[in-house]
Amino acid sequence: MKKILTLFSLFLITGTLVMAQTVQIMGTVTSSEDGLPLPGVTIFVKGTTLGTLTAADGKYFLSVPVTAKTMVVSYIGFKTQDISIEGRTKIDIVLALDVFKVDEVVVVGYGVQKKREVTGAISTVKGDALANLATPSFDAALAGRSAGVQVTTQSGVLGVAPRFRIRGVGSISSGTYPLVVVDGVPIFTGDQGGQANTNALGDINPADIESMEILKDGSGTAIYGSRAANGVVLITTKRGSGGKFHVNYNNYFGIASPVRLFDLLHSADFVTISNEKRSNRGQANWASNDGAAYPGRVFDTDWQRAVLKTNAKQQDHNLSFSGSTDKSTYYFSLGYTQQEGVTIPNEMKRYSFRGNADQKIKKWLTVGASISVTKNELFGLNTGTNSLSGNIFSAIRQLPNTPIYNSADPTGYNLEPGANLVGKWNNATTIGDNLPNIVYTLKNNVQTSKVFHTISDIYAQFFILPSLNFKTQMGVDNSSTEGFLYWNPIHGDGKSSLGLVYNDYRNQLRWNLQNILSYNKTFASSHNVGLVLVNEFQSQRVNSFYGQGTNLSNEFFNQNLISGTYGIQTSGGSLAENGFTSYAGRLNYNFKGKYFLQGSVRYDGISSLPLKNRYGTFPGISVGWTVSKESFMEALSQVISDLKLRASYAKVGNVDIGNYPYLGLYGSAKYADYNGIGYSQAGNDQLKWEISTKYDAGFDILLFDGKYKFTFDYFMNNQDGLILAAPTPPSLGIPLNSINKNIGSMKNWGYELSAEAYIIRGNDFNWSVDGNITFAGNKVDALYNNLDMIYNYTIIRVGQSYRAIYGYDYVGVNSANGNPMYRKADGQIVQANIPTSTYVNYDPNNQTNVSVPAGQLGNADKKILGSSLPTYFGAISTKASYKGFDLNVMFRFSGGNMIMNRTRMDLLNQNFTNNSTEILGRWKDENNPGDGWTPKLWAAGGNFVNLSDQASTRWVEKGNFIKLSTFTIGYSLPKEILRKLNIESLRIFAQGQDMFMITPYKGIDPEMEIDGTDYNGTPLQRVITFGINLGL
Amino acid sequence: MKKIFSDQTLTKKLVLIPVFILVLLIGSCKKIIDLSPYNNISETAAYSTPSLVDLSVVGMYNGAERGYYPANGTGRGYPFGAAFVEQGDCRGEDAVNLQAFYQFTYEGTYTTSTANNEAYWSDTYRLINRCNMVIDGVNSAIANKVITETVGNQYLGEAYFMRAISHLELLFHFARPYKETSDASHPGVPYRTKAYTTQVAIDDGTTQSRNTVAECYAKILDDLNFAETNLPGKSLRAGNLKIVRATKGAAIAYKTRVYQQMWDWNNVVIEAQKLAALPAADGYSLTATPDGPFTSNYANNESIFSIENSASNNPTTNGSLPQMYNGHGRALVCISPIIWRNPSWLADDKRRGATMTYTFTGMVFSEKYKDVVNFTDAAPVIRYAEVLLNLAEAYARRGNAGDATLALNTLNLVRNRALATPATQAYTAASFADNTALINAILVERRIEFCMEGRRWPDIHRLMLDIPAKLSNSNPPASAFTLGTPYNGPYGVVSVPYANYKFLWPIPQIEINANPTLAAEQNPGW
Secondary structure, three states: OHHHHHHHHHHHHHHHHHHOOEEEEEEEEEEOOOOOEOOOOEEEEOOOOOEEEOOOOOEEEEEEEOOOOEEEEEOOOEOOEEEEOOOOOEOOEEEOEOOOOOOOEEEEOOEEEEHHHOOOOEEEEEHHHOOOOOOOOHHHHHOOOOOOEEEEOOOOOOOOOOEEEEOOOOOOOOOOOOEEEEOOEEOOOOEOOOOOOOEHHHHOOHHHEEEEEEEOOHHHHHHHHHHOOOOEEEEEEOOOOOOOOEEEEEEEEEEEEEOOOOOEOOHHHHHHHHHHHHHOOOOOOOOOOOOOOOOOOOOOOOHHHHHEOOOEEEEEEEEEEEEEOOOEEEEEEEEEEEEEOOEOOOEEEEEEEEEEEEEEEEOOEEEEEEEEEEEEEEEEOOOOOOOOOOHHHHHOOOOOOOOOEOOOOOOOEOEOOOOOOEOOOOOOOOOHHHOOOHHHHHHHOEEEEEEEEEEEEEEEEEEEEOOEEEEEEEEEEEEEEEEEEEEOOOOOOOOOOOOEEEEEEEEEEEEEEEEEEEEEEEEOOOEEEEEEEEEEEEEEEEEEEEEEEEEEOOOOOOOOOOOOOEEEEEEEEEEEEEEEEEEEEEEEEEEOOOEEEEEEEEEEEEOOOOHHHOEEEEEEEEEEEEHHHOHHHHHHOOOEEEEEEEEEEEEEEEOOOOOOOOOOEEEEOOEOOEOOEEEEEOOOOOOOOEEEEEEEEEEEEEEOOOOEEEEEEEEEEEEEEEEEEEEOOHHHOOHHHEEEEEEEEEEEEEEEEEEEEEEEEOOOEEEEEEEEEEEEEEEEEEOHHHOOEEOOOEEEOOOOOOOEEEEEEEEEEOOOOOOEEEEOOOOOEEEEEHHHOEEEEOOOOOOOOOOOEOOOOOHHHOEEEEOOOOOEEEEEEEEEEEOOEEEEEEEEEEEOOEEEEHHHHHOOOOOOOOOEHHHHHEOOEOOEOOOOOEOOOOOOOHHHHOOOOOEEOOOEEEOOEEEEEEEEEEEEOOHHHHHHHOOOEEEEEEEEEOOOEEOOOOOOOHHHOEOOEEOOOOOOEEEEEEEEEEEO | OHHHHHOHHHHHHHHHHHHHHHHHHHHHHHHHHOOOOOOOEEOOOOOOOHHHHHHHHHHHHHHHHOOOEOOOOEOOOOOOOOHHHHHHHHOOOOEEEOOOOOHHHHHOOOOOOOHHHHHHHHHHHHHHHHHHHHHHHHHHHHHOOOOOHHHHHHHHHHHHHHHHHHHHHHHHHHOOOHHHOOOOOOEOOOOOOOOOOOHHHHHHHOOOOOOEHHHHHHHHHHHHHHHHHHOOOHHHOOOOHHHHOOOHHHHHHHHHHHHHHOOOHHHHHHHHHHHHOOOHHHOOOOOOOOOHHHHOOOOOOOEEEEEOOEOOEOOOOOOOHHHHHOOOOOOOEEEOHHHHOOOOOOOOOHHHOOOOEEEEOOEEEEOOOOOOOOOOOOEEEEEHHHHHHHHHHHHHHHOOOOHHHHHHHHHHHHHHOOOOOHHHHOOOHHHOOOHHHHHHHHHHHHHHHOOOOOOHHHHHHHOOOOEOOEOOOOOOOHHHHOOOOOOOOOOOEOOEOOOOHHHOOOOOHHHHHHOHHHHOOOOOOO
């Protein structure tokens, strides 16, 4: 529309030329960034309608009246400049980049807004910040990019979706993932089924992303009504632009390795420790490094390194074609990424295609369509934290004095003859915990997911009046996942069932239809009014089925279900639907760009709720005041370039509550092979929406002509009516011992501060620093009957933060006898008397006395050991460039949380399995009391000695860290050379991710906690990559 | 510009198109959100046809077979599909737990949040609620003429039977034995007879206190008597169903177990005789050899009630009996040298034979549960041999004239079939110095006959014994299994006195958290 107006005024201009006394001015407009000419720059004579546009080579000719004094030069993305004519006829103009882009347009729900008119808390992340990062999915790379947004990669396994929290934990029982909208289409998030982890967002090629807007507060999210409780992420993909044809090719090659490894015992110490466990109990030795079975063949095997890869190869290629004319735009891209994970045999191969085109058919009609097609192949593994073939569970337990391989065994592996165990080698007994040879199982069992995922949309936009347009859009998100599982019959999980093959298929289909009517008009040149009316329908259907065969005829048949090759066959499947209908409206008003008011309301109906509560209304309101435009601020305008105050309020909902949470249901319940049905879900016809009330107040300020920029927000989200699986007494026999009720309430609040500073801006050298920090709090306000919800290591309790760490107060080891000691609620110190597995009082004056019985450690003796949620987090990053070189460094930090290091407990188990070197600090006798923290060893006594499955201060550690999240150094070839080579741009770069970390945490990485517990997770990856960005 | 927008017709069209689309969509909007499930049947429809009523009754047995084990979201055989055997054995001294699986139970290190105990409590009550829902549902189906009263009463008999045996199972672990107080007025468990499906019912149920042990036993007997009256004899059932669904015989047999717990010997005798008096087609007999109930566990005349498992539906590799117990499977629990070397178990006893035990890496495992691949072995809940040994003990303890001979003869019925040469090895009156020796022989015979069938704990419980010292929780050396002398150490797990709080399992924390009434009635010491 703007363009039409411009052209129209140019037409008027030419008509008046002959009338006045004129001077011809000519020149070239170039960019301060790279000195290249800028086409399409608007040049007007100030105070008139006279003007022109620069040509493709940046040149312009403009006839101006002799009286004209000033030209106004403006171009999108650059700062508008006033140029004094001063009688010159040749004026070359260098336009400076507008680094803070106050005129920038941001994507909001169902439309766009000028950034200066936004009254909400929206963070924008540019796609190019993430495009070259080696991550399995773009969402992982959002960590640290924006205040209030916490993205945590918790596992080094490719395909596992990171935890994504916008302004805290949005719910207790329902979904907490934000709504993700790609080019207007709300898409599936989370796992998509199959037998290896699949993250739906991992199917999006990061290189196709132009920008992401994260809507954090009520102002931005209210228009999404029932889906907005966890925030909204709007993704805009790349489209053709600039009137030119572009070809881009990017790649990287990299190597990934675990960020840290466990300190496990080597053979010599292992034998000492194992036999001490036994001798303390008066039992015969377990371990031996040499013996009759394999004389002289002593091993010191690092099983951990056999399972984890320190040289996982990763590569990525991306090729795109794009272009535009005045009537059309198009963009096509092809991507291929292949990443090996740090744990065998984890791997991901993604093939992606994306295409979009927009065509202006008539002056009043534009149509467009886009499609992305992704094939994502994931090779997974058993990562069960308590599974015999779980990669870490098993690797940290395998005996170091046994070999992985044994050529004497038909399989070539060290297996115990006749048993489903790793071979004991020269040890007196076989491994504890019943473990198979983990290398064998990881290499022979197969777990894969092959996802075929298309996201497409088609739209038509009608320009009915200059101020009024109507858009209708249909979007479809469809993914089908084929899963495959194979358990080898020789050894491991498949041995008992003589092998297992399992194929499954899951199809997720969602269609979404939107009609959007937009109206924008300025009245009396001061009253700017915008109105958006939306009507949206969505329907989704998820179905799956599987076939399984056990008792395989031969391990040959291990690629797929092959008819007739197994003894026992089973199959199954399921189908579920949900849908919603909505009507929404948003009204924006501002007076002279100074006072802003926005109100929106949405009316949603959702299939997941009982009839009487099926519809809900979600209002939002926000205000803004650009203080810097007031006359009283003029005196400060040299310092304060721009200052805007904002405030917002909204009520939004959470639809991620399952498909039929309100119904009382009977599900299939077979007895042996007889068909049956049984009570499977308790109904509640009173069920309602979860409501999140969001408050936000903040300001944006630009100082010294935009050299410094600060954004501050205070936020509070009150989640009310949280649907809780309210615990019912198990003795009533309600399925899953719970009933869904709207009874929870929780609060998230905090402060967010973002700052950017362009410290040096020059032709050759540029340096900027930016950072963000969030201080966040969380408090549970209400639960079902305000009863604690207690988990093994955490608790949800009224008045505490969500999932606070909950356990016993460990006070160390009784130096007289090696018993672990705890402080009970009444302050009495008790010792866990290892030989009798009973608790007895501790008397500091008579340490050896174990004759005074004490009560069992009970829940009354547990206390809150800290918050599992970080109380602060953020990032600081710096960018510098000198001539062709660029440097980009980002540090991320987080802290204030405590972590139950359950892995550490596993590493100190008392069975015949390996331990970490921490166990060397154990109590040996009164004269060798060890580190005072690690009790006496006691074979098979781990449950009691370590208080398994319970948290205690023995294992709870601080989760603070600061890590070098990304480090990039690049070099772009100079323009002169490029011109000779006839290419547009060429940059080579090297990058490191997660290069180092400072933390007091003793585990692999404090970000590996899940609900406050670090439990046998796969180490995160450190990646070093090299690559090129080529533009033709 | 004017031209573009001044065309009124065009503008009208442009406005009409979207309006048209809107109208179309509003028409279909109700369909978008008016959905009902495909995977599940509404509770209001579950008893609306004869077929659905039948499915709901079968689903009750599913609750007995699989249970729900929260740790991995699948069933591990709580309570009757496997767990009652595993927990019953691992609480006693006649099994050795080799790995971590039953360690809490075996070593007595359980707490209020131990998963096994939680599952035992929770899954048993889950089954009880299914029983009560079936009772309500069947009664309404009879009232609504969906099914006939004859058919309905059989269903009701099954539900009353399952409700009774479930509560009995809970009393074994969570309440002190019947004889703890003279009138059994000490706390039992809440005896649930209402279906809980609504919030109102839940609130009501949460106020229910523990019934006394006496009340619980009275209700168990009421339920079993109702079941006996309404259940068909096994001759009216076909195939596996003779054994794997409740029958009149099962109700009677169970009463011998209940009265035995109550030390009501006269009634044990009465019920056992009643069972023997059933018509032949409905009656039971010992199989020819002691492995009979296990080699053919769904078709023999000795198994009275068992829970069926199938290849596609069973307590899984983490719970099924053959996986846990069989030396060819995961071999997590072996027979203890304590019973293996008991002199009363003769070296050539058939119950040591290759069809019943298997020695692997020096340890002796039970071979009673054989299908280590598909886990299809039945869980033997009650069999005729038990009724006979219950009867033998009842005679011996009742002490009426002639009872000693009856006791000896009844004991020999069970024992003689296992002996290599009964003619010389069988017990005679001269084998026992006194009646106590006879009773002890019967009690030992139970340990041998029901070795690895989970019966050890209910015996320790009713006999009010200390939990005996056990071998340590690890692989015993092969030498520990050498026959010839009784096993007398080393013991790695110390005895727990009868009076100790650990004799009982605590009411699980998940119950305490959600139920203020029971929170105030926790077992002492926990």
